[in-house]
Amino acid sequence: MARQLRFDLPVRTAHGREDFFVSPANAQAVAMIEGWADWPGRKLALLGPSGAGKTHLAHVWAALSGATIVAAQDLAGHDIPRLARTSLVIEDVPMIAGDIRAEEALFHLHNLALAEGHALLFTAHTAPARWGLALPDLQSRMEGTTAVIIAPPDDDLLAAVLMKLFTDRQLSPTPDTIPYLLRHIDRSFDTARRIVAALDEAALDQGREINRRLAIELVGRLAG
Known part of the structure; x- marks a missing residue:
């Protein structure tokens, strides 16, 4: 079978509140x-595993609050007083553990933004006590932050996540695909x-639709 022509179509990730499926795993x-x-x-502090929806919820909150979103690893290159003029999402805080410049930037940003009456949302995979930040004052402030966890997905949430991932890639799996994957x-x-x-990738390489049969072949191959 001839291969399909391949195009680098963008993955258009939907970050609106209407695109976020609520289930018992993430309702809190x-x-x-x-x-x-x-x-x-x-x-x-918004906590959860990779792909749990932390970034999506961060965008939802940014839309609600007018917040700016910034990666913790980029803080050392920012004008902190200017950045502190708005509410903020600081993504992946544990990634700067041991980076003193970035930690100092976050420490000053934390204090300035709160002093200005703004709000802060931090994202991470694990609880603040496990972030391992080198600056004791920063670590204590993070540990003093209220945290909420996105739990592992239940069936309804995992099905919604799979459908959203397909939709973001502009794909339409057959109706029996997602129940099999679940x-x-x-x-x-x-x-x-x-x-x-x-x-x-497999559908493009083989010129096939995304269906249960392709899912069976791929899951079996990956498991082996």
């Missing part, structure tokens, strides 16, 4: 994001992301 996190005006100390892949957001990417 969604409630905290929507109730952000009542955060203790005007700050929150029964046969590891129950994690990261696995869902990897399997959708693999199905996309």
Whole structure:
């Protein structure tokens, strides 16, 4: 069978509130994001595994609050007083552990933004106590931040995540594809992301639609 022509079509990730599926696994996190005006100390740590929806919820909150989103690893290159003039999402805070310049930037940003009456949202995979930040004052401030966890997905949430991942890639799997994947892949957001990417590539390489048969072949091959 001839291969399909391959085009580098963009993956258009949807980050609107209407695109975020609420289930028992993430309902508390969604409630905290929507109730952000009542955060203790005007700050929150949003925790969860890779692909859990932290970035999506961060964009939802940014739209609600007018916040700016910045990666923790980029803080050392920013004008901190200017950045502190708005509410902020600081993504992947543990990535700067041991980077003194970045940690100092976050420490000053934390203090300035709160002093100006703004709110802060931090994202990470694990609880603040495990971030391993080198500056004791910064680590203590992070540990004093209220945290909410996005739990591992239930069936409804994992199905919605799979469908969203397909939609972001402009793909339309047959109706029997997602029910098969729910029964046969590891129950994690990261696995869902990897399997959708693999199905996309396999369908292009083989000139086939994304269906249950292709999913069976791919899951079996990856498991082996």
